[in-house]
């Protein structure tokens with residue numbers, strides 16, 4: 001039995017919608033990305049779609065599952081920095097960061113420090129734009145809370161960090177990878193293979209039935225079918241060499257900006 005992390009946000013539906021809820025090989029534990037990052041590190045779950053940044057913190061202990069990720073080349077639509085002032089003017093001001101994210105929190109820092117040359121003060125808070133704006137000049141939200149906040153047309157500038165990343169680096173951006181601790185292979189290699197097959201089948205079915213995914217998103221968050229179709233055209237759910245080089249670039253910049261203690265070398269599970 002493999003305990004996997006289940007992420008309930010719409011961006012993950014193409015991986016989870018058709019994954020069996022009950023199966024002898026797996027048990028799902030629902031949480032936001034930072035929850036899974038911590039649970040995987042503590043051995044409370046065995047495998048999860050963790051933040052790419054968290055993989056960078058644990059790259060020596062983890063392996064990445066091949067052909068799976070949450071990535072975009074350019075705009076993402078749900079990793080948004082809401083700001084009362086242009087990004088160039090954030091120096092010395094306060095930025096509120098969602099407590100749900102590790103990748104996007106550090107992507108914000110890379111973009112602001114490395115490319116915009118501004119150094120704000122940061123606070124970490126729950127994902128509520130009104131509360132964040134009461135304490136800060138800009139606010140980072142991800143996933144469904146970012147989509148919902150943008151739907152409410154807040155009176156501020158909205159920066160899409162996938163688009164900013166492409167503009168500044170020319171690379172795709174990978175937000176999440178599926179990872180598991182290498183040591184699991186000693187006793188559970190066959191189970192990992194089995195769960196990996198289930199994940200690939202679920203993804204392939206979803207990508208061939210996007211109308212079901214769009215319907216599910218409308219049921220969850222409202223919005224038009226066109227909105228959701230457009231949202232999903234941006235995403236890549238595999239991990240091809242182009243996406244891998246964007247992921248490596250992100251991890252390299254995290255290391256070079258002292259956000260990670262070592263330079264990660266991405267190790268993909270060869271048996272997958």
Ligand SMILES: C=C(O[C@@H]1C=C(C(=O)O)C=C[C@H]1O)C(=O)O
Nearest residue numbers: 051078101102103104143175176
């Ligand atoms: C695309 C998204 O990426 C998510 C962002 C994450 C992070 O910032 O740590 C983690 C998992 C991803 O699914 C999103 O939240 O919209």
